[in-house]
Amino acid sequence: MFIDIHTHIDQYEPAELPGLLERARAASVGCVVSAGTTLASSRKCIELARANSSVVAGVGVHPQDLTGELSTEDLNGLDELCHDRRVVAVSEVGLDFQPASPDRAMQARALRAQIDMARRHRLPVIFHMRESIQETLALLRATRAGDLGGAAHYFQGSLRDALEVIDLGFMISLAKPLLRLPELQEVAARLPASKIVLETDAYPQYFKSKRERWTEPKDVPLVASMLAEIRGVGLEEIENVATANSLLMFGERSAVVRSALESGAA
Numbered sequence: 001m002f003i004d005i006h007t008h009i010d011q012y013e014p015a016e017l018p019g020l021l022e023r024a025r026a027a028s029v030g031c032v033v034s035a036g037t038t039l040a041s042s043r044k045c046i047e048l049a050r051a052n053s054s055v056v057a058g059v060g061v062h063p064q065d066l067t068g069e070l071s072t073e074d075l076n077g078l079d080e081l082c083h084d085r086r087v088v089a090v091s092e093v094g095l096d097f098q099p100a101s102p103d104r105a106m107q108a109r110a111l112r113a114q115i116d117m118a119r120r121h122r123l124p125v126i127f128h129m130r131e132s133i134q135e136t137l138a139l140l141r142a143t144r145a146g147d148l149g150g151a152a153h154y155f156q157g158s159l160r161d162a163l164e165v166i167d168l169g170f171m172i173s174l175a176k177p178l179l180r181l182p183e184l185q186e187v188a189a190r191l192p193a194s195k196i197v198l199e200t201d202a203y204p205q206y207f208k209s210k211r212e213r214w215t216e217p218k219d220v221p222l223v224a225s226m227l228a229e230i231r232g233v234g235l236e237e238i239e240n241v242a243t244a245n246s247l248l249m250f251g252e253r254s255a256v257v258r259s260a261l262e263s264g265a266a
């Protein structure tokens with residue numbers, strides 16, 4: 001069974017979820033991590049995880065969702081959510097330096113505060129670094145966030161970036177860009193097998209006119225198949241290794257992920 005370590009399935013219409021999770025299960029994706037992007041969405045992720053045995057939750061405020069300083073109230077709210085046993089990561093957090101993004105120093109303060117929170121709860125950090133690879137890695141190094149484990153989500157950097165991420169103590173999370181980016185395929189061919197995890201980052205893609213073309217957790221095996229082809233190994237080997245790596249990454253919370261997987265396999 002596969003684990004989709006990063007999605008935003010809380011953003012789908014509730015009526016979509018039973019079908020989405022059924023399609024995931026049919027594709028051998030037994031566990032889906034639903035990552036929050038705000039305090040409210042983190043709460044929703046936990047509700048989904050409580051209602052669906054194959055779903056577990058991440059909590060965090062996404063850098064693009066910061067509407068001001070991450071407030072003490074929000075931080076306290078997130079901290080409280082981390083006590084829930086179905087929370088397996090602090091996610092989605094990070095830095096996003098695309099034009100028109102929130103103030104960079106403010107993003108960095110929010111990320112640091114959420115890394116401190118992850119440390120209090122001994123949770124791995126699954127992070128976003130868009131147009132900010134060097135700055136994100138410097139902050140992760142300065143805060144020793146790698147001690148907590150976690151992953152660089154939706155990784156699209158160079159081999160050098162990947163090796164730095166790994167050196168810091170994190171996994172490399174590969175998603176569908178692997179299907180179409182030759183540079184990323186070259187990087188993926190060279191990564192240590194023990195550092196690869198898989199995800200879809202699935203969210204409702206209203207910009208795609210055909211509903212059946214939206215990315216869903218069921219697409220994890222597509223990424224795995226491409227990886228198997230690139231690395232010249234069998235799909236089953238990728239499946240086993242990526243799942244084992246994910247369980248290792250979730251550390252103390254891996255028991256919850258494992259039981260979600262078992263329920264997804266049933």
Ligand SMILES: [Zn+2]
Pocket residue numbers: 006007008035092201
């Ligand atoms: Zn995401």
